[in-house]
Amino acid sequence: MTYVLSTGIEPPAVPALRRLDPRLRIVSAVAFAVTAVALQSLSLLTVMLLVAVMLMIAAKLPVGQTIKRVIAMDSFIIVMIAFLPFTMEGTPIFTLFGFPASYEGLIRAIEIALTANAVVMAMLALAGSMEEVTFGQALHRLKVPAKLVHLLLFTIRYIEVLRQEYRRLRQAMKCRGFRPGTNGHTYRSFGYLVGMMLIRAMERSERIMDAMKCRGFTGTLPMTQRFELRGFDVVFALGFSVFMTAMLMKEYLL
Amino acid sequence: MHIVDGALATPVLIAGAAATAGGLAIGLRQLTTERIPTAGVLSAGFFVASLIHVPIGISSVHLIMNGIAGLILGWAAFPALFVGLLLQAVTFGFGGITVLGVNAVNIALPAVLAGIACRSFIRKGGRNNVLIWGGICGALAIALTTIMVSVSLALSGEEFNEAAYLVFVSHIPVMVIEGALTAAAAWLIMQVKPELFGLSQMKDV
Numbered sequence: 251m252t253y254v255l256s257t258g259i260e261p262p263a264v265p266a267l268r269r270l271d272p273r274l275r276i277v278s279a280v281a282f283a284v285t286a287v288a289l290q291s292l293s294l295l296t297v298m299l300l301v302a303v304m305l306m307i308a309a310k311l312p313v314g315q316t317i318k319r320v321i322a323m324d325s326f327i328i329v330m331i332a333f334l335p336f337t338m339e340g341t342p343i344f345t346l347f348g349f350p351a352s353y354e355g356l357i358r359a360i361e362i363a364l365t366a367n368a369v370v371m372a373m374l375a376l377a378g379s380m381e382e383v384t385f386g387q388a389l390h391r392l393k394v395p396a397k398l399v400h401l402l403l404f405t406i407r408y409i410e411v412l413r414q415e416y417r418r419l420r421q422a423m424k425c426r427g428f429r430p431g432t433n434g435h436t437y438r439s440f441g442y443l444v445g446m447m448l449i450r451a452m453e454r455s456e457r458i459m460d461a462m463k464c465r466g467f468t469g470t471l472p473m474t475q476r477f478e479l480r481g482f483d484v485v486f487a488l489g490f491s492v493f494m495t496a497m498l499m500k501e502y503l504l
Numbered sequence: 505m506h507i508v509d510g511a512l513a514t515p516v517l518i519a520g521a522a523a524t525a526g527g528l529a530i531g532l533r534q535l536t537t538e539r540i541p542t543a544g545v546l547s548a549g550f551f552v553a554s555l556i557h558v559p560i561g562i563s564s565v566h567l568i569m570n571g572i573a574g575l576i577l578g579w580a581a582f583p584a585l586f587v588g589l590l591l592q593a594v595t596f597g598f599g600g601i602t603v604l605g606v607n608a609v610n611i612a613l614p615a616v617l618a619g620i621a622c623r624s625f626i627r628k629g630g631r632n633n634v635l636i637w638g639g640i641c642g643a644l645a646i647a648l649t650t651i652m653v654s655v656s657l658a659l660s661g662e663e664f665n666e667a668a669y670l671v672f673v674s675h676i677p678v679m680v681i682e683g684a685l686t687a688a689a690a691w692l693i694m695q696v697k698p699e700l701f702g703l704s705q706m707k708d709v
Contacts, residue, residue, distance in 0.1 A: 279601065280601055283509060283600065283601035283602050284601075284602060286509065286510070287509055287510055287514075287517075287602045316597070329667075329670070330511075330657075330664070330667040330670075330671075331511075333666065333667060333670075334663060334667075337663050337664070337665070337666040337667065338662075338663035339662075339663075355663060358663065361510060362508065362510045362511050363510075364510070365508075365509050365510025366508035366509050366510050366511070366600060369508075369509040369510070369600050369601055369602075370508075370509075370597035370600065371597075373593070373594060373597065373600075373601060374594075374595075374597055377594050378594050378595050378597070385594075395532055397532045397535055397537075397540060397583070398528065398532060398583055398586075398587070400540045400544065401535070401540060401543055401544050401547060401583055401584065401587050402544075402587045402590070402591070403544070404540065404541060404543075404544020404545060404547070404548070405544050405545075405547040405548045405551060405584075405587050405588065405591065406548075406591065407544075407548075408544065408545045408548035408549075409548045409551050409552060409591075411548070412545070412548050412549050412551075412552045413552050413555070416552050416556070430558070430559045431559055432559055432560055432561055434684070436558070436559065437558070437681060437684040437685055437688065438684070438688045439688075440556065440558055440567075440685055440688075441684065441685040441686065441687065441688025441689040441691075441692070442688055442689065442692045443556075444553050444556070444567070444569060444572070444685060444689045445572075445688065445689035445690070445691075445692035445693045445696075446692065446696075447549050447552065447553065448546060448549050448553075448572070448576065448689070448693065448700065449692075449693060449696055449697045449700065451545045451546055451548065451549040452542060452545070452546065452697060452699075452700055453697075454545055455541040455542040455544070455545035455546070456542075458541045458545065459538065459541045459542070462541065467537075468537065469537035469540065
């Protein structure tokens with residue numbers, strides 16, 4: 251799915267992590283997320299974050315660029331986490347502009363930040379680096395309904411097409427001297443822009459459906475790729491399970 | 505408005521996942537094979553629309569446009585918006601995995617409810633009528649989404665009460681903007697291609 255990110259060119263040699271069975275990669279990403287959310291100890295979460303960074307390096311993803319993108323998450327979440335020390339009651343450790351910050355709140359904020367980043371990085375490394383059609387086929391093999399997989403594949407296929415359409419429309423607006431500002435004209439123009447994009451999307455989808463009918467589309471998803479678990483997959487699965495079981499045992503039993 | 509992993513309590517996560525599973529089941533049942541390409545391309549359209557930044561004062565907000573998705577797709581907006589959120593999570597790292605259910609129901613359920621509530625009024629046509637109900641639909645969808653995000657946070661712990669309140673208040677301008685944009689978009693669609701709202705076009709022109 252690299253083109254959605256438009257990060258550029260795939261590296262020539264495929265790293266071992268990307269040669270894993272796609273089903274295994276999706277299941278591993280979900281298992282990693284569930285484990286990270288179940289953990290509370292900051293030291294264990296730090297280990298999870300380090301493992302996630304290692305996975306990213308193993309997948310040959312640009313770590314710096316990804317971290318920047320992760321930081322650019324919705325600003326309101328960052329604000330919320332930043333406010334936690336002040337909104338959670340507990341032992342005050344310092345005061346800022348007369349507001350006491352609690353130790354418990356600070357710990358909770360760090361815990362959320364560690365968990366969120368570990369999950370996102372592991373997910374980008376394991377599932378995000380996958381080819382889009384492979385992702386869809388693997389989901390289908392994991393018993394995701396065919397209709398939902400079709401919907402996903404159509405969406406992936408047309409995001410870039412519609413983004414170019416959006417750019418064309420924006421350029422046309424620019425040529426006519428449109429400059430966005432905080433006023434009714436801007437909002438009306440953007441509304442028309444979205445409406446026009448959806449109309450063109452709809453008309454495009456009609457042509458697509460006609461073309462697909464010609465080729466006998468019935469809604470079934472032909473399996474064009476064979477997935478099989480090989481030696482390396484089994485080793486990875488075992489190692490990953492042992493690691494996560496150990497983390498959970500450390501949190502809840504020891 | 506994506507909540508990240510690690511913030512919400514487990515019961516909230518489970519409730520969100522269950523609600524999303526239910527919504528997907530209803531939405532997929534209404535999505536016939538014939539309509540899959542339409543829903544897929546429109547879903548890509550909403551994905552692109554969510555990347556548009558609209559200026560507001562010195563800052564800017566990115567669009568969600570879930571109201572118009574509900575207007576056009578009805579229950580099928582649920583799987584369409586879910587797919588968009590899944591892709592945002594997997595490719596951009598917006599949101600997370602375990603919170604996907606909560607995020608999906610927070611965005612998609614308001615879309616379906618606002619869309620179905622306002623659709624029959626918009627179909628009646630008339631400039632003012634379409635503008636008013638389009639605006640209501642866009643603003644209502646965002647308002648409901650914000651309330652649901654606030655409730656998900658508030659249910660997860662008292663420490664989020666202030667954040668929940670802040671989310672709602674800070675999104676009031678977004679409601680106004682989304683309402684205005686949805687009104688304009690609905691009016692344009694009504695004039696150019698009313699089939700998008702389930703109305704048949706006049707064939708003999």
